[in-house]
Amino acid sequence: MNLKRMLVLSALFTFLFASFGLQNSSDHKVLFEKAKYTMETKGDLNAAIKLFEEIVQKYPNERVYAAKSQLYIGFCYEKLGLQQAQAAFQKVVENYPDQTEAVVVAREKLITLTRLHTLTYKGDGRFQIRRICEVSSGWKGGSISPLGGFFAFADRMNSYGDVAVYDLSSGKIRRLTNDATETEGAYECVISSDGKRIAYGWLNNSDGSEGLRVIKMDGSKPSILYRDTNGIPMAPADWSTEGKEILVYHNGIAMVSANDGSIRILKKGNPKYKFLNGRMRISPDGRYIAYDWPPEGDSSNRSIFILAADGSYDAPLIDKSSNDFLLDWCPDGKSLLFRSDRTGSWDAWRIRVKDGRVDGTAELVKKDLGSIDPLGFTRNGSFYFMSSLGGMDIYTARIDMSTGKIIEGPEKSVERGVGKNVSASWSPDGKNLAYIAAGSIHIRSENTGEEKEISPQPGFYGIEWFPDGSSLKVYGEDKDGNRGLFRVDAKTGAVETLLMQTSEAPLHRVCLGPDGKNFYYSSYRDLENLSFIFAYEIKSRQKKEIWRGEGKVGHPLPSPDGQWLAMEIYQNGGSGSRLAVMPATGGEIRELAESSSLGEYVWTPDSKQLLFAKFVAGSGWGTSRQELWVVSASGGAPKSLNLESRMMWLLTMHPDGDRIAYTSGSGTSKAEIWVMENFLSKEKSQKK
Numbered sequence: 001m002n003l004k005r006m007l008v009l010s011a012l013f014t015f016l017f018a019s020f021g022l023q024n025s026s027d028h029k030v031l032f033e034k035a036k037y038t039m040e041t042k043g044d045l046n047a048a049i050k051l052f053e054e055i056v057q058k059y060p061n062e063r064v065y066a067a068k069s070q071l072y073i074g075f076c077y078e079k080l081g082l083q084q085a086q087a088a089f090q091k092v093v094e095n096y097p098d099q100t101e102a103v104v105v106a107r108e109k110l111i112t113l114t115r116l117h118t119l120t121y122k123g124d125g126r127f128q129i130r131r132i133c134e135v136s137s138g139w140k141g142g143s144i145s146p147l148g149g150f151f152a153f154a155d156r157m158n159s160y161g162d163v164a165v166y167d168l169s170s171g172k173i174r175r176l177t178n179d180a181t182e183t184e185g186a187y188e189c190v191i192s193s194d195g196k197r198i199a200y201g202w203l204n205n206s207d208g209s210e211g212l213r214v215i216k217m218d219g220s221k222p223s224i225l226y227r228d229t230n231g232i233p234m235a236p237a238d239w240s241t242e243g244k245e246i247l248v249y250h251n252g253i254a255m256v257s258a259n260d261g262s263i264r265i266l267k268k269g270n271p272k273y274k275f276l277n278g279r280m281r282i283s284p285d286g287r288y289i290a291y292d293w294p295p296e297g298d299s300s301n302r303s304i305f306i307l308a309a310d311g312s313y314d315a316p317l318i319d320k321s322s323n324d325f326l327l328d329w330c331p332d333g334k335s336l337l338f339r340s341d342r343t344g345s346w347d348a349w350r351i352r353v354k355d356g357r358v359d360g361t362a363e364l365v366k367k368d369l370g371s372i373d374p375l376g377f378t379r380n381g382s383f384y385f386m387s388s389l390g391g392m393d394i395y396t397a398r399i400d401m402s403t404g405k406i407i408e409g410p411e412k413s414v415e416r417g418v419g420k421n422v423s424a425s426w427s428p429d430g431k432n433l434a435y436i437a438a439g440s441i442h443i444r445s446e447n448t449g450e451e452k453e454i455s456p457q458p459g460f461y462g463i464e465w466f467p468d469g470s471s472l473k474v475y476g477e478d479k480d481g482n483r484g485l486f487r488v489d490a491k492t493g494a495v496e497t498l499l500m501q502t503s504e505a506p507l508h509r510v511c512l513g514p515d516g517k518n519f520y521y522s523s524y525r526d527l528e529n530l531s532f533i534f535a536y537e538i539k540s541r542q543k544k545e546i547w548r549g550e551g552k553v554g555h556p557l558p559s560p561d562g563q564w565l566a567m568e569i570y571q572n573g574g575s576g577s578r579l580a581v582m583p584a585t586g587g588e589i590r591e592l593a594e595s596s597s598l599g600e601y602v603w604t605p606d607s608k609q610l611l612f613a614k615f616v617a618g619s620g621w622g623t624s625r626q627e628l629w630v631v632s633a634s635g636g637a638p639k640s641l642n643l644e645s646r647m648m649w650l651l652t653m654h655p656d657g658d659r660i661a662y663t664s665g666s667g668t669s670k671a672e673i674w675v676m677e678n679f680l681s682k683e684k685s686q687k688k
Helices: 003-025 027-040 045-058 063-080 084-095 100-115
Strands: 128-136 139-144 150-155 162-167 173-175 184-191 197-204 209-216 223-228 235-239 245-249 252-257 263-268 280-282 288-293 303-308 314-316 324-329 335-340 347-354 363-366 373-377 383-388 392-400 405-412 421-426 432-437 440-445 451-453 460-465 471-477 483-489 495-500 518-525 530-537 542-550 564-570 577-583 590-594 601-603 609-616 625-632 639-645 649-653 659-665 670-677
Touching: 027 045, 027 063, 045 063, 063 084, 063 100, 084 100, 139 197, 139 373, 139 383, 162 184, 162 197, 184 235, 197 235, 209 245, 223 252, 245 280, 280 324, 288 324, 303 324, 324 373, 324 383, 392 421, 392 639, 405 639, 421 649, 421 659, 432 460, 440 460, 564 601, 577 609, 590 625, 601 649, 609 639, 609 649
Parallel strands: 139 184, 235 280, 421 460
Antiparallel strands: 128 670, 139 150, 150 162, 150 184, 162 173, 184 197, 197 209, 209 223, 235 245, 245 252, 252 263, 280 288, 288 303, 303 314, 324 335, 335 347, 347 363, 373 383, 383 670, 392 405, 392 659, 421 432, 432 440, 440 451, 460 471, 471 483, 483 495, 518 530, 530 542, 564 577, 577 590, 601 609, 609 625, 625 639, 649 659
16 A cells, blocks of 8 residues: 555544534534423423433533533423422522523522422312413413303514403413504503403503503404593402403403493502502402502501492401402302411412401411412412512623724623613713612612612603713602603702603603703604694793604614704614614704614714614514614715614613613513412412
8 A cells, every 4th residue: 555545544534523423412402492492392391301410421421511401301391390490490509500591591490489389188089289380580460261262462672562361271462452552552451351362551651641541352343431531540359250340450440341332430549559559359259349559548558448349338358457359259159369478478268358447367388489370260279370580670881982892891881670670871070870779769880889879769760961970860759659851969869849740641662852951852743743842941841842753763762962863763664773863953954764663763972883782682482682773974875783682762872982781681570470270279278
């Protein structure tokens, strides 16, 4: 064999061995994808468990995939409703402490599973709490169907909310409406007792109107039962048994005819509570309405009341020694399920009711239920609820605008009060970061990290510094629950009312001018299909019309140099939007780019560019996201900055132009649907 042939064969063998080794090195990845396919697509959870276990056993040194596989074993057991799920998640924490992402998820699961442990009752079989599925935390105002096959909700993750129904057996979602926008949408969905209709509230921030609508399950055009142009909400809470009336909160407790929208007032509410601040449910026989009410007088506790359906009787059901939240009437109408902190933790209790009065002492149903969103009872006595796994948080990222690249982050900016932080704004000198935490204002020094809370009252949502750095402009509610725009002193916390919200002045996205003397907002007249842009002078309290035109536009954002206003122009039918600019004094609008940013855009400090969070539709429900783009204010092709998030809300930029901040769902901003079954027996014994 000559030398040349030997070299060729040697090279060939080297290639073959390398290829063989490369193929083997990816076997664990191929097996992992096969296991995921078996779990998610084929739905064969037991087979998937065996495949994931094979990865854990055969590839212990591939720690990323071994940890993921152990985590997915827990997911499979959890979906099967088996107790092995807890042990599977515990193995992730104990065996893979170096795999941070998997450990975080496993710990969250362990917390939930520990809190929602199973109880056993004598007499009528096994009492269990069972996880149904994982859903988006943006699904709000939910209601379970009478037979438990599906629940209705308003999807408020990426907009004000469209009405949809989720099939609990197939996992499929069906939209019933498709007209929610940045400024209007649905909330508080309630399914009728026959399961054929959904009542829901509708808010339009463009003209300040509120309303009550009803839509059939086939998604046909909804009927508008009521429309209030004074901005007084009408939140549906329940249907009468025969489906002829809808229980609502509308400056109090009232019944609305499902036929003609006529209103029957049962109880006037406290003027300070403009919005539904509790839960209301009609008894199965239609004679009584149970509701919980915020603290009044010297009491610091929420209480449950019983109101006769004819308004003849209204009194507390339970004493005010504990915080009590109504969950629902039990299907037989003889008792109420409620949540209480009377033992120091949030537990589920049941109390019997006869002729609108207490009939006996409260009985513990479930220890450590926690904070939940009730979906209601089904006819067979199963109680469904939603348990949130996270919330909203502020994220920051460092950006190099000269190269158009994200160079650091994004990372969570506020560590305290995780899940309850929104709306960040840097001070004009960049030394302080102000943000909203649980409705109150916090200011943090960027140099020392020291924080102070300056808000004298909760209820603030949006925040922006005045140019002199001495105060903040906030959007929120006053002490009486009325929405408006306020100035808050950054040192003393003193609050000054700037302008109260009306149908002509929707103020939820108002932007200060660079001199701090004016702020800008848009208004829309639905019937005329006309939009207006106004400048409001704070000192004189006078507004000036800058522009008007057909169609709908987003909030006007003044450039730092005061020369331009940026805005979004919405396409007909809500199919998308385009980012545009116009002179700050009015004039011709110049479109820059297709944006579909849901109102999230911000100027760079030099007024030369605009960043916007473009909405990107996903492959399935809950998989949509927003992606950060930049475009020159003078025109040209927009450019992606390769930063994505499930949501980019209240986008803002540091005065130095090197950092951005936005609000998004935290890594655990998900929720789970659970059901509590077989617990309405008389005899009970708790398994420890």
